[in-house]
Amino acid sequence: MEDIYTWVREGNAFQVRMWLDNTENDLNQGDDHQFSLLHWAAREGRTNICEMLINRGARINATNMGDDTALHLAAAHGNYDTVVLLLHNKANINSVNEHGNTPLHYACFWGYAEIAEHLANNGALVNMANEFGKTPLDHAQPHLAHLLKERAVSLGQDMRKIPFQDRSWLGYQTRSRDATLSKHSGINFEHLHFTTRIMSTKSAELWKGRWQKNDIVAKILNRVCSDRNLRDFKEEYPRLRIFNHPNILPVLGGCMDPKSRSLVIISQWMKFRTLYDVLHGETNIVVDQNQALRFALDIARGMDFLHSLDPMIPRMKLNSKHVMIDEDLAKINIDDPKYQMKAHNGGIVSGIDEDLTAKINMADYTFTFHDVGKEYNPAWLAPEALQRKPEDINQRAADMWSYAVLLWELATREVPFADMSPSETGMKVALEGLRVTIPPGTSAHLSRLIKICMNEDPGKRPKFDMVIPILEKMKAAS
């Protein structure tokens, strides 16, 4: 069968790359048993494919229906190189499947000594009991068991047996994504169930709802659409279905409410809402410097991807209201003690690296026929974007200015030009040289980066692929 799972299993790098380049394909989708592409690649030992998938944003700790991670499969099938690669990319070494088995259990059971040794060297617990009370050491051949025990002792592991713990609290949160989400572009309005209205602005209403057993958020445009609008809508929204980048939140689909003739855009529900809400709203999320840098990096990666599209998606304006915050459990180490704490308290523990991730929300794209001549968030727009037509300016450079305002926002935790109305802000930024000011006490690196990105000369602003390594360095240093 010529499908992506087959190509991944066969290691057909060319076809896989072609498939990944199609924005409509979701590389985190699972098959019937929630095996993601990464699961299959790891199982078959296709290390090159694994690497490609991880680089494209595959969730390293996603689980299948048996709660196996890719590392479980790689270890169980003796794919040493793949195990090394996964561990290098922060795969959770002690993740436990539904039977309480860790990757080391499988490596020992199948006698892959080299893998078992590598796992133990990297901190795999040799005394973790599964649901039958068996530890990896119990499964290993005497020689291997002896070796592992020695290694564990030398690494200072507590040699007492760690009892089996039920992980069912995690529920489905770590599972591969429901593949149905990316498969339906035409959504039937009848299948949408709206539950609560989140907010309503002059241009649209936001509703929380359910669709195909998934939590979704529906953006309903405040406008009765003409046949012509509907045609434009149907032409424009499919481009917003970008599933192949971890820092882009795709539009799942669009439809029209036949009764009111208003257009509806559906995307996945993000419980932490927008970056704007997280930074300035009434959430109890504390964003520390490290998390802020992570957001900055996520957004830069998302923008870099959007800028790589040819043609670019126009009218996708970057600001903190257009960035959604997501918690990606499958990407993080759930055995981190801080997570255990969180599980018990039921709250949000901040300050864990890789805890929250930022995604550019494609649902905030401005349709050609919507809000013509109205700019509700001019504070983030470059002066030239406020004055000249989009086709007369360098859109990428203008986006970089918006990114600089976002960086300023992340650094100061303040709303840009909060005391002014949009109209005032727009006039003053465009005509009177009004700019955000970087308060003293801001990190020198960050304020320098903001200044570089906010260069008055659009031609002198950097590109996102230049900003990313700078942020990575800053993050490594902090």
Add this chain to the structure above:
Amino acid sequence: MATSVSPGSSTLKKEKEESFFEKIGGTLARRKKTKEAQEVEAEGKHAIESPTSPTVPDFGPEWYSLAENEERSMLDPSCREDPQLVTLKKILLDWINDELAHLRIIVKDLEEDLFDGQIIQKLFEKLENIKIEVPEVTQTEVGQKQKLHVILEEINHILPNAWNTDKWNVDSIHGKNLVAILHLMIALARHYKAPIRLPSNVKVNMIIVKKQGDVLLPRTIIVELTGKEEQEQGYDSQERDAFDTLVSHAPDKLNVVKTSLINFVNKHLNKVNLEVTDLDTQFHDGVYLVLLMGLLEGYFVPLYNFHLTTTSFEEMQVLPPGESNTKYKVFKNNFKHVKF
């Protein structure tokens, strides 16, 4: 009343004329001749006019001969005297006469003058500025109905939501159904934003008779001719009225109003360091209007959408038609909050 009463009035006149002839004297023979001549004239007149009044307004017994389950409706006679209804009719009548004055058409009665379609045609042609290709005068009932059909088709085509209305049709108009005629005239007046103020909440009782098992069952329903919204929704006519009244009745206050408008505008425009001193000369190019809209509604209009300094008329046409229209409305809504 033109058709049913005019024969009466003309005979009345003739009687007078006759008496006038009597007074100047003349022979009996001559008098007889005049009488004959007048009789012939009256007959001829009747012959011409009678087919134009085919349906009998006073319902004879045959009117009530209904087939089983057939329904027939009529206006509750007691409602005819309703002062609200009388006012409504008067206002509509005045409006129609105003519109048709240039054609030297005078309408005296909505029911009697409109049923044949002639006046409706002229009115609609004037309002929509079109010409409907139908015979000028039709005498036969069939011809009149055909003409009405064409005219109503045109009207229903242009009035919004009228194509599926059951408020009027060829038969009800031609049958001189006052309610149907009123519905049609109100719809036209609203659509063309007639400079009249319709009384609100005009309701009439309709009696609907239904034959069921050899028994005539009457029931009464209330038909709403104009709703509450007549005052609330604020048709253009009313708002124009407000300024019209101001200009015509209190021109001395005009400057006060101008000043308060300038204060209102400047209160907002000052935020972007702009100031208006003269409404007449500074608002004509639309630039301040665009800026004011954004200030009031909470958005910025990117500067490439309009010209900050206009030099030609083309540059003043800053917004697409639909857009400018909505902005104008918003503008008006905002003005509602201004205290004069």
